[in-house]
Amino acid sequence: MGEAAKRRHGDAAEKLPAEGTQARRFGKTRSAQSTALLEDYVELIADLLMSSGEARPTDIARRLGVSHATAVKTISRLKRAGLATARPYRGAFLTEKGRALADRVRVRHRLVVDLLRALGVPTEAAEADAEGIEHHVSETTLKAFAQYLKSLG
Amino acid sequence: MGEAAKRRHGDAAEKLPAEGTQARRFGKTRSAQSTALLEDYVELIADLLMSSGEARPTDIARRLGVSHATAVKTISRLKRAGLATARPYRGAFLTEKGRALADRVRVRHRLVVDLLRALGVPTEAAEADAEGIEHHVSETTLKAFAQYLKSLG
DNA sequence: TACAACATGTAGCCTTGGCTAAACTTTGAC
DNA sequence: GTCAAAGTTTAGCCAAGGCTACATGTTGTA
Numbered sequence: 001m002g003e004a005a006k007r008r009h010g011d012a013a014e015k016l017p018a019e020g021t022q023a024r025r026f027g028k029t030r031s032a033q034s035t036a037l038l039e040d041y042v043e044l045i046a047d048l049l050m051s052s053g054e055a056r057p058t059d060i061a062r063r064l065g066v067s068h069a070t071a072v073k074t075i076s077r078l079k080r081a082g083l084a085t086a087r088p089y090r091g092a093f094l095t096e097k098g099r100a101l102a103d104r105v106r107v108r109h110r111l112v113v114d115l116l117r118a119l120g121v122p123t124e125a126a127e128a129d130a131e132g133i134e135h136h137v138s139e140t141t142l143k144a145f146a147q148y149l150k151s152l153g
Numbered sequence: 154m155g156e157a158a159k160r161r162h163g164d165a166a167e168k169l170p171a172e173g174t175q176a177r178r179f180g181k182t183r184s185a186q187s188t189a190l191l192e193d194y195v196e197l198i199a200d201l202l203m204s205s206g207e208a209r210p211t212d213i214a215r216r217l218g219v220s221h222a223t224a225v226k227t228i229s230r231l232k233r234a235g236l237a238t239a240r241p242y243r244g245a246f247l248t249e250k251g252r253a254l255a256d257r258v259r260v261r262h263r264l265v266v267d268l269l270r271a272l273g274v275p276t277e278a279a280e281a282d283a284e285g286i287e288h289h290v291s292e293t294t295l296k297a298f299a300q301y302l303k304s305l306g
Numbered sequence: 307t308a309c310a311a312c313a314t315g316t317a318g319c320c321t322t323g324g325c326t327a328a329a330c331t332t333t334g335a336c
Numbered sequence: 337g338t339c340a341a342a343g344t345t346t347a348g349c350c351a352a353g354g355c356t357a358c359a360t361g362t363t364g365t366a
Contacts (some may be wrong), residue, residue: 016218019179022217023215023216023217023218024218025280025281025284026216026217026284027188027194027218028214028217028281028285029255029284029285030190032285033186033189033285036182036186038181040179062176062178063175063179064175064176065175065176065177065179065180066233068283069161082301094280106303115272116294116297119268119297119298119301120297120300121293121294121297122293125291125293125294126294128177128178128181128291129289129291129293129294131178131179131181131182131289132181132182132185132186132288132289133290134278135285136282136284136289137282137286138281140275141269141274141276141279141282142272143270143279144272144273144274145272146249147273148272148280
């Protein structure tokens with residue numbers, strides 16, 4: 001938000017596109033936050049299914065550092081969002097849509113981590129920060145990251 | 154988000170090192186999200202005070218794209234957090250702590266935007282993405298960014 | 307001065323994303 | 337085959353961060 005706020009709001013101020021643009025930006029940031037958790041869950045479920053064949057609420061909870069009840073609740077949100085399915089006492093599974101999202105998320109995560117490391121960020125910090133950053137990186141920015149990494153050879 | 158309540162369930166993170174690490178990471182990401190909004194408010198209030206001498210709920214609301222009621226409610230959270238003060242019908246002001254935070258946030262924002270632009274991200278996208286990214290950039294990563302930008306001259 | 311327009315504040319409702327507690331299934335060791 | 341341990345689900349609570357609707361203050365202008 002570094003841009004200095006121009007005028008005080010008034011007759012002229014309402015016409016400035018700056019406010020609308022900024023508001024849109026913030027709104028986008030906020031809605032990104034609401035999808036970030038679902039992205040994390042989807043990626044983790046894909047991970048667990050791949051490595052152990054099942055994705056149980058308890059394992060998910062332990063990996064994310066939340067209670068198992070929270071994991072269960074979020075899984076049902078995943079179902080509502082059409083990203084996952086779950087049979088009682090049989091864990092979670094991804095829908096086609098969920099798998100597609102998981103793939104996108106994984107690729108994006110890798111790219112962000114690689115970029116941070118390329119800029120000299122230590123691996124540990126890169127992994128940790130990427131966890132938060134990745135949900136806010138647009139397609140445009142992602143392309144620029146890829147481009148930059150390619151230019152490094 | 155009740156830091157105290159959240160961490161009361163501390164046993165989850167004490168198990169395996171690998172899982173603990175990941176859990177800590179996610180936990181950090183989540184708590185970063187809860188402070189992100191306050192950071193945005195503080196920076197915007199500093200901005201408005203600078204440019205117009207006052208920070209009214211309505212202006213804040215318009216800039217952030219939320220209702221004035223939401224702005225008012227958040228301002229009282231700011232007060233509770235010791236970041237701002239407010240006199241009825243006279244808008245918001247920052248405490249010493251709030252001003253310090255605003256400064257840090259502004260510097261960080263500039264750095265993130267500059268870095269993105271240096272990597273070839275178009276200005277518009279850089280500004281927009283930075284809004285979301287900046288709240289998740291650690292000190293370590295921030296230093297790496299600064300270092301990289303300096304290396305470009 | 308008075309009043310309309312606008313800003314502010316309050317109340318009540320919603321969803322998300324946490325938690326604990328308690329009831330219910332599954333499962334593995336006798 | 338039983339039964340306790342472990343995992344799962346449900347229910348109910350809380351705070352954050354949105355919203356609308358309504359009541360109350362403030363102010364510019366006629």
